Amino acid sequence: MDVFEAIQNRREVTKYLDKPIPKDQLEQILNAGYLAPAGNNLPSREFILVQKPEILQHLSKATPFMPWLEGAQAAIVITGRPEVSKYWLQDASIASGFIWLQSTEFGLGAAFGAIYHAEDAAESAKRENYVLEALSIPEDRRIVAILGLGYPEEQPPAKAQLPRETIIHYDQFQK
Template sequence: MIETYSRNRIATGNNLPSRELILVTNKQKLETLEKTPPYMEWLKEASAAIVITGRPNVSKYWIQDGSISSSFMWLRATELEVGVGFGAVFNFEDENESAKREEWVRNSLNILNDRRILAILGVGFPENKPKTKKLPSKEEIIYYESFK
């Protein structure tokens, strides 16, 4: 999945390399990351994790760039029938909570202080299929020519 990601150039804001990825497969590190507040218990069962970091000093679009990367990896995992869990680390609404979460991940993986930690994707092959979620219909979320 990461190989596919790296072969295919993923667009970034202003074409700047503002996001970086850390692939974690070590079981002990996965168990440490599982304790990232507010606790990502599903990570201890994952085969791997992909930590998405951003570099605000490189681009003001680091959040968008990391989010786009996350989406592409999620889509590729789905194509490969790999299970994916999303763990938000960066918290836009609560700076203190975000600092606590990011510091846990930063210390766990020796991430440089100029990087922000956006999220963690847990990947693997789940024992059971997740429950189907009722998604809104396209008529509820897609508008044509104007909002209403």
């Protein structure tokens, strides 16, 4: 599968089969995040692979919008390091996309559970502290997201896109 094919096939998958993911695939998925670009090549993001069912179940309660994580075979927690780089959020976000696309190439489904909440500091602190405590993450890290992974129980259809001409502009913004 080429990159564009992975982009086209990527779906938000929240129902998973009870089938383990091979270790070598998980390592390659982690490497996709590791090799993602980072501003000034600084170590502004880190990843935690979670496979223990009891931890996945606990993390599924980090927000009311992640009950699907309980059924995942694995998850990758993506952290950011604001004191290392002012681009920590962008770097972690790019890495999330790389992880998702590599997962898609292996025929895995992924779902993005947002933990960091840019517009609600209190809600973000609540979510992040829940994950920090559960995984013994140092307090100087921010928790950007948790990506759940597993073999899809079913392949969801593609979501309807807005017309391309309303999103893409050439040379200047078109009203």
